[in-house]
Structures are given as C-alpha cells and as structure tokens.
Amino acid sequence: MDLLWASATELADALGAGEVSSREVTEALIERAEAVDPKINAYLKRTDERALADADAADERRSRGEVHSVYDGVPLAYKDIFVTRGITTTAGSKILESFVPPYDATVVARCDAAGLPMLGKLNMDEFAMGSSTENSAFGPTRNPWDLDTVPGGSSGGSVALVAAGAAPWAWGTDTGGSIRQPAALCGLVGVKPTYGLVSRYGMIAFASSLDQAGPITRSVKDAAALLNMAAGGDDMDSTCLKEPVPDYLDGIDRGIDGMRIGVVKEFQGEGSQPGVRARVDEAFTRLEKLGATLEEVSMPSFEHGISAYYLIAPAEASSNLARYDGVRYGYRAAADDIVQMTSRTRDEGFGAEVKRRIMLGTYALSAGYYEAYYGKAQKVRTLITRDFERAYSNVDLIVSPTSPTTAFKIGERTDDPLAMYLSDVYTVPVNLAGNAAVSVPCGLSDDGLPVGLQIIAKSLDEKTMFRAAYAFEQDLGFDERPKI
C-alpha cells in the first residue's frame, strides 16, 4: 500500500487489518515532509516527536484491542490557527511568534481523543486574512502543482501538505472561502460546515460571526469522517449548536438520482477563466447524467457579497484583534507610556494586510460611518440569506465554480488588495448566510492546474451535500497528482 497517497479511510482499514502500524505511516509522512516541505513551506512547525509518540501509543492501544476510534493512529495536521497546549501557535503572525497556548482547541482535543497523531502546525495568511498564503509573516506557501503559483488561502499550508502527499488530511478554517478556495486550487476536497457545527473554542478569532473550521482531504469520505469526529455542541463555545449531529458517512453512497440542483444565474458567463468555466460546465452535465435535475436560480444580492463581506469581516476583525496590545501575551515593543507601547506593538507586530483590515473595520464602525457601512452591510447580509432561502424552496443544492481562476502566480495580486479580495466572489455568500458548502475537484484546466466545483447546501444539510459530492467524485474518478 502506498502510505503517502492512501486516503485516511484506507489507512484506517489497513491499520485495522494489521497490515501496517501507525508508526510506519507516521514515519513515511515525516520522511515525505522532509523531502517536499523545503519546496512548498507548508509547515510552520513540525511536531515529529509528538507525532511518533502519539503513533506508538496508538499502536499499543490497537495491540490491546482498545482503539479510541476507527481512525486511531491515522496522522493529522492543523492550520496554525488552532491553539495547541504546549506547542507554539502563531496564526501566521509575528505578534504571536512565541505564543505557547496553555490549552487545546476543541477540534484538537476531539481529534486527539480519537487517537490521531499530531504531525504539526501549518502555514496560513496572517490571522487567516488572505487568499494566497502570501500574507504569512513566515514566508509564502507554494502550490505543489506549480511551485511558481500560490496554493490559495488562507489555509494554504493545509492544502499544500495534503496535496503533496505528506498528510492524508488536515484542518483548515473558512471565514470567506479560506478552505474551499485553496482546496480548489490544489485539487482537494474542502468543507465549510454550517456556522456553529464545529466549536470555535481555541480557534484564533478573525471574524467571529463567519469563522468555521472544516476538513481538507483528498476524498469526500475522509472529509465526512473528519467532520464526524469534531462536529457537535461544546459548552466552551456558546455559538456552537447543540443539536445531535448525524453520521455523515451513513448513506453517503445513495446517489443523486432525482435531486434538484440550482445553478447560480449570476455566476454564469464572463466571471470565470475559460478553463474553469469548461470544467464546471462539464461537471454540471455530469450531475445531470447522474440523475439530478439542474435549474437556474437567481441570486440577485450575490453581486454585493464582496462589498458586504469586506465591511463585516474587517469590522469584526478590528474588534477581535484589539486583544493584541502587548500586555498579556505576544510581542511587545518598547515604549514609555501605554498608548505608545500598544500602538508600536501593533504596528511592528502586524503585517500589511492585517493592518489594512483593522483600518477598514475601524473606519466602518467609527462614529458617523457605522450606519452607512457596517449597518448597510448587515442588511445586505439579510438579502443574501433571503436569496438562499428563496432558491432552496425549489432546489436541494446549489452549484457554482469555487474560484474564478486556477492558482495564480506568486506576487501577481499582492500589490492590488481589491483584486485579491475578488478571488472570494463565489465563496463569501455562504459565510454571510451561514450555510454549508464543499469544494470538490472537477478536473484540470488547460493550464494543467486543478479546478473546483462548489456544492452549496442548506444550513445543517451536510448529508445531502456529501451525498452529491461523493456521487460526483466517484463518477469523475479524478486521480491526477502534482509532480513534486
């Protein structure tokens, strides 16, 4: 068995059958990282010793027949936005360069309890603000498919590692597309669950009403399995939903015959690269072949999604990031008085994009502009939610491209923040409305780079979403790999 490219589900089966040990799997992945990470810069911190100790413990449990879960011993890596007890957590920022958290995020604690060895912490745009992972204070991550291009962002380290065969799965976070867009750009499956499905406890906050954690994998079943592991109520996050969580693997292979799927009228046509358009159109045809009925749905408010998002998310960020004041943790600049100390700490500790968003958000919330910007953006959010509700009275799912382009060149958009923001045009409406979506690979564009299909479900209808994604994945049989 090829330990680098096997899915997490296949690894779990092999571990269960005694064909391989967790130590063998973990060592193979560490060796792979040793070879590829100098090229892609996916890791901010490798935790090799911890991973091997976790693996040995998993093997020992299995020898006693006391596994913690079916996936006990299948290694995992985390975006460096999830706090890990005793392990540096930076959120890609200089201001947290030496921050060692005193507790584990709920996502980490639950995967730990399931027996998943921790491989390490992954690169990201600083505080998850970006669409290319070029905003990391610790250097950009590169796309394994073409090292001159970006992996997408902000979960760029997570996708690069999984796409390069150095981990079967990883956790990311998605505030405006930060799981789905990089998954699309690296040929992976990336899920943005319904807001509130996965606890945000210990996930360093960017925009609290939009942030959601989700799995990044090479297969739809793996994504469903990883979501199973972490989803569900948490007393440490008051916004985490208490409803019982269904088993997302149960019935995943039921197919989509008879399903009604909406195609977003406003996302048709000129907005995407021709190579993206072609693959996505073929994907629509494939869904019809599989028995779904496609119909056009109009979402007139979506064209204002980017405007609303880039007021709401920075507004929430400007408030959340007020905590980085040089007092309790993180970087502190030298100064004689407290205001100077805080202002210098923040100027020296934050990167350009984070400062830009703090300024934008502070402005949108400031006296005299609150109603015109933040207030109106919140009303647009209502309109977008209503567009979804109207569409879902006729269809079960909605499909669109995930990203208007394939992976772009490193440096191509760094001098033009607005162009970078427009990368998120197809993904932000879902965060604003709070429902669920997945990006699944739908082939390679004529430039040889992956294209993603976005499948959008109603809130808490992940089961239908996974069913469609799985049917599509199985029929397409996408098995291309980057040559790295």
Place this chain on the structure above:
Amino acid sequence: MSLDRAAVDHVARLARLDLSEDERARMQAELTQILGHAERIQELDLDGIPPTSHSVPLSNVLRPDEVTPSLPVDEALANAPVAEDGRFRVPRIIEDA
C-alpha cells in the same frame, strides 16, 4: 468616496496603530479603492430590511453559575512580555497627581 489624510490619521489613532508616513499614504490610496467598491451597496434600497449580525438566531446562552477551576496564575502569566508579583507589568498609565 475618497478618504482624506486626516481620516486616516484619526482611524489609525482609534485602532492604536503607529503607522509610518509611507504606510499612511498607501493606506489612504488602498482604503479609498476598497471603499469605492463597497460604495455600490449605497445604491441599494435597504429600507425596512432588518440587519443580520449572526446567521444563527441565538438568545442568551446561560449555564448554572458554578465555580469551576480556572487557569492557574503562573500559566496565565507564562506568555506575558513582562510579569511581576503575579501580575502583568505595563508602562505607567496614570500620571502622578
């Protein structure tokens, strides 16, 4: 929509960002461009549309008021840039009378 330099200075002060001259100039141009794009929502008729602050309607989430262990002081202070006598140490805030 264009943002003047005084507005940039005002917002930087509110946000506690000691931006350099270069940063202020660049911020003025970039924020003007971004707000120009966001300006499109000003054209929408939003009268009578309620705002959404959160996609999940939640009222206050309460729990029993029970004392549970909290972070020990030494762990809470472990990441502090400067700590002293079980407290965070900061530069002087209030001047002598």
